[in-house]
Amino acid sequence: MLNASEELFAEENLEFWKRMSKPQREMVLNSATCVKYKKGESLHDGVNNCLGLVLVMEGRLRIFILSEEGKEVTLFRLNPSEACVLSASCILKNITFDVHIEAEKDSSVIIINPKAFENLCLENVYAENFSYKVITAHFSEVMWAMEQILFMSFEKRLAIFLIDQSSLDNSEYISMTHEEIANHMGSAREVVSRMLKYFQNEGIVELSRGDIKIIDKKKLRALAL
Amino acid sequence: MLNASEELFAEENLEFWKRMSKPQREMVLNSATCVKYKKGESLHDGVNNCLGLVLVMEGRLRIFILSEEGKEVTLFRLNPSEACVLSASCILKNITFDVHIEAEKDSSVIIINPKAFENLCLENVYAENFSYKVITAHFSEVMWAMEQILFMSFEKRLAIFLIDQSSLDNSEYISMTHEEIANHMGSAREVVSRMLKYFQNEGIVELSRGDIKIIDKKKLRALAL
Structure with a gap:
């Protein structure tokens, strides 16, 4: 459950928020939480959990990949007002890779749980479209990182x-x-x-x-x- | 303009095809062509052209990035029945990177021109969704390639x-x-x-x-x- 200021923040930064029906909004509100993470804490570690939609209120998150030998490569970062759904690959079937997410600073993060977000995406095409647009933007960031590393x-x-x-x-x-x-x-x-x-x-x-x-x-x- | 067998191929492989209204179908048909490319020929070279939606009928295409020094890295390949919209970044605004596409074998490719495809995506949410799903699948392939190269x-x-x-x-x-x-x-x-x-x-x-x-x-x- 979000408090009033958290709900306002979600409304301002998730463009599908105003397109939700009343029951959809209620479902999402009931399954959303605002979680605080300490610097260095892990939010998501690949295969083992499905986090859902992540929206940064304060702080900064780092999204990275990790090799079996423990080598890390940073893909991109999330600053306040930015959202990510790569930790919701349990929902979006054609994401077949795993990322790790950790707090790079002390952070407050709004999280919509995967089941509610999945139901929303099935019912509400604006939410589904929002997810794919966010993914495409992150694809662009990853390509930039890849070109940097390779070239x-x-x-x-x-x-x-x-x-x-x-x-x-x-x-x-x-x-x-x-x-x-x-x-x-x-x-x-x-x-x-x-x-x-x-x-x-x-x-x-x-x-x-x-x-x-x-x-x-x-x-x-x-x-x- | 596509002939009857080309149209059937498009219908079978583009899942939005059946969701188009009659005028939409006419618009798309009138602005689609089937183009033959010789092995090694370039279809798309980054910034300089906007190709639209590409669907392989025969042959194989290679999608790659190119450094200023001429170093190439293959991202993924497209086999018959596979589509790609990364050459339509003029339409999909949050794709901010450029790829190169060339025929790896002699190939026949159905191309829907960018203006018609853009109009279709604006009017028809299934076409827009199809684009984003294809992009997300290619994002997954690129992540796989990146992990291979880096790790x-x-x-x-x-x-x-x-x-x-x-x-x-x-x-x-x-x-x-x-x-x-x-x-x-x-x-x-x-x-x-x-x-x-x-x-x-x-x-x-x-x-x-x-x-x-x-x-x-x-x-x-x-x-x-």
Whole structure:
């Protein structure tokens, strides 16, 4: 059950909300919850659970894939007002892959449970269409990530990653270990450490235990072009 | 304009066909054509054209991405009866990436032009839904390709590629150059040549000018596990 402000948030950010009949709205409201996750907590781990529709109110979620050996590749992130249905592959039959979702910051997330969302999609074509549009947009984001990984030099990718991370957190400090960065980029820790060391030698960043400080944003931006 | 057998083929393979009104059917029929492509010919090259809906009658199409340096990565293939709308990104606004499409064999392809297909999608929710379902299925195929490329050893990937190619063509001969295989796999020719040489030394394949003969399928299958 959602409280009044959560319901308003759902209405403003899920374009099918106003197209629901009264009984549909009641069904969805009764099976929706707002859940808080701590930074680093897992919402969804592939095959083992079906979460339903996810809408971020506060914080940030990271959607990634994971190899058998534990290698991670970040596909995209969800910021407040953004929704995702890839954790509802139990409903949408032609999604045949599994993603992992975790909170990248402390987050509040509205979740519509899969059974209610499935019933809604069967009855209400706007909800079904919304799901597919969200998936198509995420497909585009994944293609962008894939092109980056496959086609771009590692130097350029790391520069872009540091710029993005710094503007996401609105800070010149990036509080991540080399291991965490490697996981985001689908690379190895050694490769990240080597390149960061090179960036430091070029006077672009300053490395210290646990964080990276960007000291020459202009040079970093030039690498990202 | 399609002839009677082409129209029947479209009706059997496009699930929205029977849901069209008479005027919609007329509009689509008048703006559909069956086009023949020679092996290697390009149907679509990213930004520069908008093809509309593509349905394969005969042959095989390959959908791939291309880097600025000319590196190719195959995303998926389309066999007879399969449709694709990724070349209709002029219509579906949340597709923000470009793919290339070429005929991998001599092919006959039914194409519904983008303007007619756009009008149809606006009027007919079944056509719109069909597009999104096809896109979601292709998203799944792309995720599979991405996991292969990012997570799998090259030896295993090449073994799988040779097995797939041999069963697609129903032959133990694979008539491709090392360069072509490298393009399919998003790799470099040298890497493919080195690994094929290793496969030859292991008694798995026999290399000759212009083709590869699989001589120990059992060993090759073991590598692909």
